[in-house]
Structure formats: C-alpha cells, structure tokens
Amino acid sequence: MNIDTNTIVSVSEANQNFSRVTRIAEKNGQAVIFKNNRPKYLLIDLDSSPHIDLTEDEKIDIVAARMLKKYKEAFLELAK
Numbered sequence: 001m002n003i004d005t006n007t008i009v010s011v012s013e014a015n016q017n018f019s020r021v022t023r024i025a026e027k028n029g030q031a032v033i034f035k036n037n038r039p040k041y042l043l044i045d046l047d048s049s050p051h052i053d054l055t056e057d058e059k060i061d062i063v064a065a066r067m068l069k070k071y072k073e074a075f076l077e078l079a080k
Contacts (some may be wrong), residue, residue, distance in 0.1 A: 003032050003039060011035040 007028045014021045014033045024031040025045045033041035046054065052061070068075065 004028060008039075009029050009033050012038065014041075
C-alpha cells in the first residue's frame, strides 16, 4: 500500500482534532492514522474513495441492515 505523506496523521492528533482528519480524507479520499510510527487505521471518504465504490442504494442497504441488527429486539417487539 502506497501512502501519500499528506494523508498521514498520528493517533494523538486524530484524537485531539478529528475534524482535521476528516478534512484530509475528504480532500484526498483517505487519511492514514499512525500508531507507534506505523500505519494502523484508514479513514476513507465513501463518496470519493476507490476502495469502496457503492451506489446510493447499496449504502442505504448497508445502513438499514446495521440498524435492523442493532435494534432487532425492538423491531421484534413492535411486530407483535
């Protein structure tokens, strides 16, 4: 994996200034968060990153599936 040095942020900086990390991801498609001087996390902008190329309907399906899983018990109760 090639990493653009303009996208590197330390985990400390990400913790203190997450909005800066999101701006980097929006500008470059991703931000790489380093921990102990090694790449550890990858924040990607889903709208512009080639890593995940989803249609709007697919994005909605993913969110819906997560919501159904998270609140399954409540939905089952409502279905009674």
